[in-house]
Amino acid sequence: MSAQDLVARAQKWSKEQPWRLFGSQISILVRNEVRRNLFTRRRIGIYLLAFIPALIILIDDIFGRSSIDPAQIESKTQVLAGIVQLYYFRLGIFFACMAIFTWLFRGEMVERTLHYQFLVPVRREVLVIGKFLAGAIVAIALFETAILACFSLTYSRFGSAGKSYVFDGPGLGQLWSYLLVTALACLGYGSVFLALSLLFKNPIIPGVVIMGWEAIAPIFPSWAQMLSVTFYLKHLCPVSLPITGPLAIFTVVAEPVSPLIAVLGLVCLSIAIVALSCFLIHRVEITYTAE
Amino acid sequence: MTPDARQIVFENVSKFYGEVLGVNKVSFSLGPGITSLVGPNGSGKTTLMNLLTGLIRPSRGSISVLGLTPQQPIEFFRQVGYCTQFDSFPPGTKGYDFIYWPLRLHGFAHDQAAKLTNEALERAGMAQMARRKVAGYSKGMRQRIRLAQAIAHHPSVLVLDEPLNGLDPMARAESIALFEAIAKQGMHVIISSHILEEVDRISDRVVLMSSGYVVAEGQIREVRREVREHPMQILVRCSNAARLAGAAFELDHVVEAKILDDGRGVLVRTRDAEQFYLLLNKIVSGGLVEVDAVAPADDDVNSIYQYLIGSDGGPA
Numbered sequence: 051m052s053a054q055d056l057v058a059r060a061q062k063w064s065k066e067q068p069w070r071l072f073g074s075q076i077s078i079l080v081r082n083e084v085r086r087n088l089f090t091r092r093r094i095g096i097y098l099l100a101f102i103p104a105l106i107i108l109i110d111d112i113f114g115r116s117s118i119d120p121a122q123i124e125s126k127t128q129v130l131a132g133i134v135q136l137y138y139f140r141l142g143i144f145f146a147c148m149a150i151f152t153w154l155f156r157g158e159m160v161e162r163t164l165h166y167q168f169l170v171p172v173r174r175e176v177l178v179i180g181k182f183l184a185g186a187i188v189a190i191a192l193f194e195t196a197i198l199a200c201f202s203l204t205y206s207r208f209g210s211a212g213k214s215y216v217f218d219g220p221g222l223g224q225l226w227s228y229l230l231v232t233a234l235a236c237l238g239y240g241s242v243f244l245a246l247s248l249l250f251k252n253p254i255i256p257g258v259v260i261m262g263w264e265a266i267a268p269i270f271p272s273w274a275q276m277l278s279v280t281f282y283l284k285h286l287c288p289v290s291l292p293i294t295g296p297l298a299i300f301t302v303v304a305e306p307v308s309p310l311i312a313v314l315g316l317v318c319l320s321i322a323i324v325a326l327s328c329f330l331i332h333r334v335e336i337t338y339t340a341e
Numbered sequence: 342m343t344p345d346a347r348q349i350v351f352e353n354v355s356k357f358y359g360e361v362l363g364v365n366k367v368s369f370s371l372g373p374g375i376t377s378l379v380g381p382n383g384s385g386k387t388t389l390m391n392l393l394t395g396l397i398r399p400s401r402g403s404i405s406v407l408g409l410t411p412q413q414p415i416e417f418f419r420q421v422g423y424c425t426q427f428d429s430f431p432p433g434t435k436g437y438d439f440i441y442w443p444l445r446l447h448g449f450a451h452d453q454a455a456k457l458t459n460e461a462l463e464r465a466g467m468a469q470m471a472r473r474k475v476a477g478y479s480k481g482m483r484q485r486i487r488l489a490q491a492i493a494h495h496p497s498v499l500v501l502d503e504p505l506n507g508l509d510p511m512a513r514a515e516s517i518a519l520f521e522a523i524a525k526q527g528m529h530v531i532i533s534s535h536i537l538e539e540v541d542r543i544s545d546r547v548v549l550m551s552s553g554y555v556v557a558e559g560q561i562r563e564v565r566r567e568v569r570e571h572p573m574q575i576l577v578r579c580s581n582a583a584r585l586a587g588a589a590f591e592l593d594h595v596v597e598a599k600i601l602d603d604g605r606g607v608l609v610r611t612r613d614a615e616q617f618y619l620l621l622n623k624i625v626s627g628g629l630v631e632v633d634a635v636a637p638a639d640d641d642v643n644s645i646y647q648y649l650i651g652s653d654g655g656p657a
Binding site for chain 2: 053054056057059060061063064068071074075078079082086090161162163165166168169170171172173174335336337338
């Protein structure tokens with residue numbers, strides 16, 4: 051078959067089955083982006099953000115072998131809840147998503163390679179969705195592995211008591227909740243930072259503003275809280291933290307909502323923000339000299 | 342098929358970067374063949390190419406390429422291939438992957454994309470280096486791998502921003518032959534280049550740009566004829582140069598007739614080339630002078646560039 055025949059055949063196929071073309075384009079974009087984002091030395095900072103708590107727990111495991119009294123399982127469960135809710139959701143996932151998702155487009159502008167993405171027969175919306183999914187896969191894979199590591203290290207030190215807590219007690223349910231909330235946090239923060247990277251040349255300052263908003267949102271009316279990612283995450287956390295004083299603002303649940311509403315709410319918020327990114331990408335022009 | 346479906350049409354296109362002018366009020370229509378964009382640095386050539394391919398949007402006016410716009414990316418980028426001047430590549434990319442993956446995004450299956458990739462690599466003379474990382478390529482190789490990517494999907498419109506930069510003479514000749522072959526297939530090839538001699542040799546028409554404006558556009562000879570303030574130079578190689586020079590001086594429109602140093606020809610500057618050719622016919626048919634060769638001496642891109650843009654800006 052000649053090259054012209056191949057071209058004509060591909061054109062016919064894409065006209066007849068546009069949705070299959072979009073699907074195939076998204077899978078190619080995801081594959082290439084994941085390879086570029088996950089397996090690279092430049093991501094060492096993000097690996098550190100994800101695995102520092104696991105490393106600290108491991109060091110505590112090695113040097114603090116005396117404290118393996120099964121009675122301490124409850125207190126260690128509180129510590130793990132603190133790590134997930136205060137470190138991962140407020141800092142680790144937040145900053146990692148900032149690095150991963152803002153780099154999807156902004157990084158290509160900096161490296162002067164974005165024009166290659168704009169010169170292929172791919173709708174820009176498809177490009178946004180492909181890149182977002184790739185970023186989400188990278189962030190979710192990294193942080194779910196990290197949380198799984200923290201969880202395993204926390205309970206493995208207790209031997210059979212720990213095993214019993216996980217498999218016969220509430221442990222496994224908590225793990226599933228943490229994994230679900232982590233995935234939702236990655237989607238929520240990811241969509242926010244993707245949109246910020248298309249709105250601002252330097253998304254760090256708006257990122258700090260978002261961080262501030264996420265912290266103070268609980269003092270606002272419930273309709274305003276619904277515009278923050280942590281509003282939904284807090285409702286899904288399986289262990290509540292007994293924090294009092296000013297720090298309680300990070301954990302307090304002002305108006306409880308059902309887990310289903312929380313999941314759907316965050317998914318809808320993420321979809322709405324990705325849809326905004328699909329709109330914003332049409333404004334992007336290749337003017338590398340202005341970067 | 343409407344005429345616009347075979348043309349590249351710019352209608353009153355302006356582009357401003359804030360306060361800075363990119364291009365202003367550009368209107369023209371290009372048919373198949375090789376069109377060269379010529380002008381000094383900052384004249385707006387790359388802006389025009391980026392507008393054409395949708396990398397930037399016009400502040401005013403409209404652009405259509407074979408009846409399509411970049412807002413229809415699937416149809417548009419099947420027809421258009423753009424080899425940009427940006428000398429940057431995705432980190433860690435190998436030459437083969439650089440061409441293969443965009444073809445997969447076109448919708449080609451693995452074996453089809455592989456076939457087209459190998460064909461493009463062969464055409465650009467990069468088959469031997471395809472499995473190496475682009476980061477290790479020379480400037481000429483990087484230029485050729487970008488060219489290979491631009492032609493891999495057999496576009497109908499090929500846009501090339503300074504495609505001969507960094508190429509050695511052999512690669513340059515091969516690239517020019519490739520552009521000519523593509524143009525002969527009825528495709529549009531739009532080239533910006535500062536190597537005016539080569540542009541002159543291969544172009545069917547030129548678009549001369551200066552400070553964001555199109556100062557002239559059309560076939561090179563037509564454009565030359567339009568430049569009336571500079572008399573046309575005609576070189577005549579003949580047996581009796583003095584007699585021809587004398588006869589030429591009798592014509593009002595001849596402003597200069599200079600006998601060449603070897604005495605075997607005359608360089609005539611005239612405001613009416615047609616009248617001079619009539620005189621030359623008369624002289625030749627009268628047997629007064631034996632003419633070996635007649636050729637316009639300044640209807641090339643270089644001369645037109647000098648006349649219209651001047652040497653102040655320097656070549657683009």
